[in-house]
Amino acid sequence: MHDHHAPPGFWRRYIFSTDHKVVGIQYGLTALVFLFIGYGLMALMRWQLAYPGQPIPIFGKLLLAVLGPDLADRGIMSPDLYNSFGAMHGTIMVFLAIVPLAVGAFGNYVVPLQIGAPDMAFPRLNMMSYWVYFVGGVIMLVSFFIPGGAAKSGWTSYSPLATIADPVHQIDGQTLWLIGMVFLITSSLLGSINIITTIIQLRARGLGWMRLPFFVWAQLVTAFILLLAFPPLEAAGVLQLCDNLFGSSFFLPTGLVVGGRPLEVSGGGSPLLWQHLFWFLAHPEVYVLILPAMGIVAEVLANNTRKPLFGYKSLVYSAMAIGFISFLVWAHHMYLTGMGTKISTFFQTTTMLISIPSVIILTTLMLTLWGGSIRFNTPMLFALAFLPMFGIGGLTGLPLGFSATDIQLHDTYYVIGHFHYVVAPGTIFALFAGIYYWYPKVTGRLMNDFWGKVHFALSLVFMNLVFMPMFIQGLEGMHRRMYDGGATYAAGPDVAYGLSLGLKLNIGISHAAWLLGLAQVPFIVNFFWSLFRGRKVESDNPWQATTLEWATPTPPPHGNFLEEPVVCRGPYEYGPVGPGRDFVPQHLSESPLEPAPVHVHGREPLTRPQLV
Amino acid sequence: MQDLIIKLLHLPPLASEHGAEVDRLLFLVHLLMVVLFVGWSAFFLYTLWRYRQRKHPRPDAVGVRGHLSSYLEVGVAGAEALLLIGLAVPIWARTASAGNFPKPEESTVVRIIGRQFNWIARYPGEDGVFGRGDVKFVSQQNPLGLDPDDPAGKDDIIVENSEVVVPVGKPVIAYVSSLDVIHGFSVKPLRVSYDAIPGLSNPTWFTPTHEGNFLITCSQLCGNGHFSMRGLLRVVKPEEFAAFLKEKRAAAAGPVSYE
Amino acid sequence: MHAHAASMTIPHTVTPRPDTGLYNARLGIWLFLASEVMLFGALFSSYILLRVGASEWPQRQLSIPLGTLNTLVLILSSISVVMAWLALKHKEFGRFKLWQGATVLLALLFLTVKAFEYHDKFTHYYVQTRDGRSWTGHLEGKPFNLTLARLQAGATPPTEIVFHPDAAGHGRTGGKTDHAEALRLPVSELVKLEAFGPWRNTFYAIYFVLTGLHALHVIGGILVLGYFWGPGSRMWFREPERFTNRIEVAGLYWHFVELVWIFLFPTLYLL
Ligand code: HEA
């Protein structure tokens, strides 16, 4: 039906394209830019943490010129600016960088290919979800430049602070944050509906549930989490927007006294209501950050151990269990808000429960290595490093999960260390693995392996130098979101005990963080250089992989497959199968050399495609 | 043992009774974490070396056999369950469950109220009863809005300079609250931390075991002065505490009263 | 590398997939509605939490007759939306147009009634004077959403307002029969003057959010249903089956909108 259309023009092809691959690339590039911005904010904040009150070199002048003396007097970061950057670092990293990269880019690009579909189920919705995301991102960026600056109440936006932090401006950073979030949430909803429908409806013939690559499973569970967890945040956002703009009091209790004067609101609201709604989203959200990463790691590990995944089914069931339990643990972020023994026991128990499937997934991935024939290419290195890094992040979640130990660790750098280990050397490494791994499929060229390894080694070292000392800071009692890096809490003549080592570590951490940024230069150069100069792939399947995306032309054309693929086997049939061959792609029948017709009920017999 | 834990985990020195239990749990969890991490790391590194492609060009047709992994997983779950039931829940039940609080008559009762960006301490005075309050009475002289007609409030003592004074060796019941936004009342050496939420009064209790001045930190982001919201918890001898109350009461009976 | 030929099209846009029994859009709309359930579920939970935590909760503030009328209107529209789909199933395009048009008109009627109710709230006031007395009622001339600040900001600020308090024991707002004496209150004596908007108390806040969000859904429904009634209906002549599916999907959405109202009406008007 679509065969005889004239080729679409530039706009339709690259900007308002409905092709899942173009949309995926758009998501990916935009998200990488946001990753960079998110890092940039943090790099500036780390100056203030290491050298409180000193003008920021080079960038200080820029900040002064752009934001004015209210926020960056003499190039010194003001407390308000620090809080803005902190809130926006978290927001940008989570909602504008990692999720769009993991779900928007990889989900979009890879899922239809891996299930043998010509596109997403709703291509126009797909395009819209990208553009809605884009608008949300622009709104977030614009908020830096309005009077008063961007949102400054943390990425968690706790009320009442979020409502009264900027009493001067009617439309303040928080307002734009909320409006931006509504866009981002809408985009995620559209995207998740699309991914779920695609996976359920468009699987190729023969691709039963237990033949799906684990990556597809991870995306499916992720999409369900997005679908069901995001709406409550949207509701919360609308309520807070009303508080900020229309004077309602959803999250404002009776009797607020601000700056010595009673606040002119009706009262009667509940600050904890916001926290419940927020964490009901935000806890499942953290599994949105990790599940696609686990999916990528599983693909890369299987491919580079040349061996099936150990315990594929337990991976799948664990992912489902995580998806389900993630809706029952949200209040472990709220132990110290005043909960009794019963409620706290419930949430401690669910928190320990949800750590079990994570343990299973990690164990399974580790055991996959045993007996393999391990290739150490760049994607594999990142995927391997993911395991212990996520291990550290996950394990340090345990003392936070017990309310009694959370007393000491809540809102300290221990928490910062915990979740950065999961999202930075964890998820970001997995995403790097994915980029290096699928780059040849997208571009037809390989990224340079040597510079990839340099990128890997430097990133690994500096990630750990940044985040490992934070555990010590946290145990020593250093709180997060401290504009002066905790200097106020140094020991003094009148104090029996104050911070000591933690303050010193600040400096080292900051230097490591800046070097971590520099360590990305080989990646960025490699990424663009390889587009034009990278080694061309000799076949459509350069990694000798089994899954369906490698059975398409490179790069895949509109419609993806030249012939409708039919799946004959599980996703990871690696292993010694014949002389010089150690894998059987999913779409090949028993004997790779003699394609035989198969009968799928009610349809014409079909000849499977020849080997590429 | 306690000293060793503090040294190993680099915790602040301990100055409260229940803190020892918190530290013990913290230590045991970290022990579990280290064991798991070191064990797995050894396995991981060995595997990478043993099965690298150069050494092992053909993958095994079957990987791991046996149930070792299941035992491990069950083991982790069991250890977590033990820590949860054996330590975490009981500690919480004692410190955070209102039913298990010490008797107010045998304790020092104090309200701790956060506001941008300092702390107010409030003692009930001789009658042991806090006076009523309402926002409509709030003024510069009466920041908490005490009701001038409530006799119970007449002898209440309000300390506005971010100092909380308590006697050593006797339970302290603290009601933590806030006037404006959410703050966090946190004294690390005493292993005490509770959110100060406007509209709520969160009770917690602890028994200070050492005299000294301990930092009160604000653990929740509360605005641009959050980083500087420092206070002092002064743990003093009982006599000193009595003297302190007397002095404050005398000052309150002076020119400033809430009429 | 390969000749680029578009060889595959997206399957199951019209015909159901055998193993799931669904065509794509139908699954899509169910997923969308699941997320909508979470959205309204969160708001209903907020309502419960706020109400349980409140020391007093205003009741019977809304016009039950108007609410009942609107409930009937929506119930009728969810019948007509089914009839429109059935008409297509029987290949009667003309009858489809009739029923679909009726649905859109009913939806518009719903919004009109809702607009009257909203207008009522924004012309109903609460005043409080320096000596601590307070009333609810109407201002002379029924101004819309006035505040003290706006009253004083005019070119010639009035020195007093004429206020018609609600009759005593008169629960809901916006009553037509006010028997109480009109009051003349000097503006300088007023400390508070505000209409019954979301700022009034958490009941009004949640009322406006819930019904406002619902109204947005109604507007969305009007746009979609109206489009399929008008320009979108041309698809019937090209791909009748696909068009019928679209009407079914739109109908499912509309049923959800109506279902939400069935929960809203008792929660806000009766309880
Ligand atoms: C992707 C993100 C992600 C993931 C996966 C997790 C996973 C976990 N998180 Fe984390 N968490 C966050 C992101 C994440 N978290 C964020 C962003 C915050 C802070 C939000 C804020 O306040 O701003 C947070 C905060 C947070 C808190 C609140 C702390 C506080 O504010 O006081 C708690 C408390 O229970 C917690 C617990 C856990 C637990 C028990 C897990 C478990 O699921 C972990 C299970 C995993 C394991 C147990 C690992 C198993 C390891 C092995 C088997 C050994 C492996 C060894 C080798 C490979 C060598 N997290």
Ligand code: HEA
């Ligand atoms: C997914 C989430 C995520 C990620 C990835 C990160 C990444 C990093 N974070 Fe972030 N962080 C948060 C989420 C995240 N953070 C959140 C939620 C908070 C809490 C906020 C709050 O208090 O409300 C926080 C808070 C936070 C703090 C505490 C601030 C405070 O409490 O005052 C610190 C301190 O050092 C920090 C540091 C870092 C560092 C050094 C990285 C590094 O790992 C960054 C590494 C990234 C790079 C080096 C960039 C690489 C760039 C590219 C590869 C681009 C290439 C471009 C092209 C090819 C076009 N973060």
Ligand code: CUA
């Ligand atoms: Cu008060 Cu932070």
Ligand SMILES: [Cu+2]
């Ligand atoms: Cu969590």
